[in-house]
Amino acid sequence: MSSELEVAVEALLAHSLDAWRVCANISREADGGLLIVAADKRVHIARAPPNLPFRWAVADAERTRGASSVTGVLRHVRAALDPNHRSVRLRIEPLPPASS
Numbered sequence: 001m002s003s004e005l006e007v008a009v010e011a012l013l014a015h016s017l018d019a020w021r022v023c024a025n026i027s028r029e030a031d032g033g034l035l036i037v038a039a040d041k042r043v044h045i046a047r048a049p050p051n052l053p054f055r056w057a058v059a060d061a062e063r064t065r066g067a068s069s070v071t072g073v074l075r076h077v078r079a080a081l082d083p084n085h086r087s088v089r090l091r092i093e094p095l096p097p098a099s100s
Contacts (some may be wrong), residue, residue: 009045009070016074019099022081036077042081045073 008024013036017024024038033046044059054066058076067073078085 006032009073012070012074013045013077016077020078020082020085024081030032036081038081041081043077045077 006028010028013026013034017026017036017038022038024036027035027037029035029046031045031046033044036043036045041060041067046057046059048054048057053067054072055070056067056070056073058065058067058073058080060080065076067076075087076089
């Protein structure tokens with residue numbers, strides 16, 4: 001990860017954990033990835049190898065998931081740390097034509 005991207009993602013994760021009311025520690029690993037430790041759960045976030053179709057790899061005790069964007073990383077981290085959380089999909093559609 002580039003240093004600016006590393007700092008931005010780490011800050012976003014810290015703010016997200018606060019917003020989700022999840023008490024966790026974020027640390028930098030020797031491989032350049034991030035490790036989030038919350039209670040008995042550990043989540044590792046790293047850039048995916050260049051030959052894969054996604055940009056990020058998010059690993060917890062159960063599996064490694066790919067994410068194509070930072071929003072995907074946040075979704076996977078939230079699911080790993082708070083399995084009772086039910087995500088809500090937001091759909092934005094244009095208004096129907098105004099009747100005259």
